[in-house]
Amino acid sequence: KNEVEQSPQNLTAQEGEFITINCSYSVGISALHWLQQHPGGGIVSLFMLSSGKKKHGRLIATINIQEKHSSLHITASHPRDSAVYICAVPSGGSNYKLTFGKGTLLTVNP
Amino acid sequence: DSGVTQTPKHLITATGQRVTLRCSPRSGDLSVYWYQQSLDQGLQFLIQYYNGEERAKGNILERFSAQQFPDLHSELNLSSLELGDSALYFCASGKAVQGTQYFGPGTRLTVL
Secondary structure, three states: OOOEEEEOOEEEEEOOOOEEEEEEEOOOOOOEEEEEEOOOOOEEEEEEEOOEEEEEOOEEEEEEOOOOEEEEEEOOOOHHHOEEEEEEEEEOOEEEEEEEOOOEEEEEEO | OOOOEEEOOEEEEOOOOOEEEEEEOOOOOOEEEEEEEEOOOEEEEEEEEEOOEEEEEOOOOOOEEEEEOOOOOEEEEEOOOOHHHOEEEEEEEEOOOOOOOEEOOOEEEEEO
16 A cells, blocks of 8 residues: 655745645655645645656656655645645556545645 | 536445445546545545446445446445444546546435
8 A cells, every 4th residue: 555645734925935745755766646625625636747757837747766755845825726736656556546635734824 | 527427426225225326427438437425434436437348346235236327327236224324425437447536416315
């Protein structure tokens, strides 16, 4: 089973700050997912990446396959970025079964 | 709006009962995934279907079953409900067997 660790568990920032959330996993994978869960409960898939870096607006995700580590960065953070950010990796010998981290609760204050 | 619909949004029932949760995937998506999110366990993968066939099974209890119909909608059946089954149940869909998943709004199940 792939163990997934996220850090930090909680993060409070001021509007405009640069945010970094980290995710480490124990077993080599083909791709890693970053998800965002809004306070109302809805989940949005942000990125699926298998190497290098992906960017979407103010969000950047990087992955280092050798180090088994991924980071999610938010530039110029805004209160609407406040959410739980969850990373997920394939587990159990299957690319279809995802194992999820416990999530990082991000609060961005105005 | 992801294009994935789930019904009902909320469900309150009693222990021992049986419920059915329904999911309609995005148009053109062949994969449907079911997840359970509880306060103590976090998000857990339950099961995946691709074009009507079961592709992967996760931590799904024997009391739970699912199927994907020819029109690609899926149902998750939960029976002999226990207090611990209270959770948010999400369905997600995707075009391929693996890839980006689009999540529905979830069904909040409360077992009293």
